Amino acid sequence: MAVGLHFLSSSRFPLRRLAALTLVLQVGFSSAETPNLYAADKHWIAYLQAHTPEEVSSILGRAESLLDSAEGYPSQSPIALILHGEETRAFLKANYSTNRALVDQAARLDAYNVIDVQVCETWMRDNSVSADQLPPFVSTVPYGPAVEQQLLEQGYDHF
16 A cells, blocks of 8 residues: 655654554555545545444544645545434534534534535434534535445545
C-alpha cells in the first residue's frame, strides 16, 4: 500500500502528530487505500457500522488527523458523513450540552470542507425529528442508505 507522507520529512511536523497519525493508520481504514485529502480524483464516504456517537467521534478524529497532518486546506470533495441511525441524536440541539465536543468538531471540519454531514429524512420522520432541531451545518437527504449506495456506485471509497 503506497502512502503519500511527504510531510513527514518536514522538521515542522511534531512528533505528537506523527504518533497520532501512526496510530490512526494502524487502526486501519475500511478502504485498502489511505485517504488523501488532496487527491482531486478521490471521493470518500464515512463507513458507519455501529451507528454510535463514539463511532462518529472516531471518524471525525481520523479526518481531523489527516487535516492536521497536511499543509493548507483541502480542496477536494469533502468526506460524506451520512447519518441514519441513533448516532444522529448526538447532533440534536437538545443534546448539544452532552455532545458539544463532537458537534463542535464536526462543525469545524465542515467549515474546512473536510466533511459533509447529512442526516436521513426517513430516520428523522420515524423519530419525530425536524430539520430545525439540527445544527445549521447539517443538511438532509431523503433516504441515507440509498444515498450511500449511490455514492459508492459513483466511485466513492469507504473512509
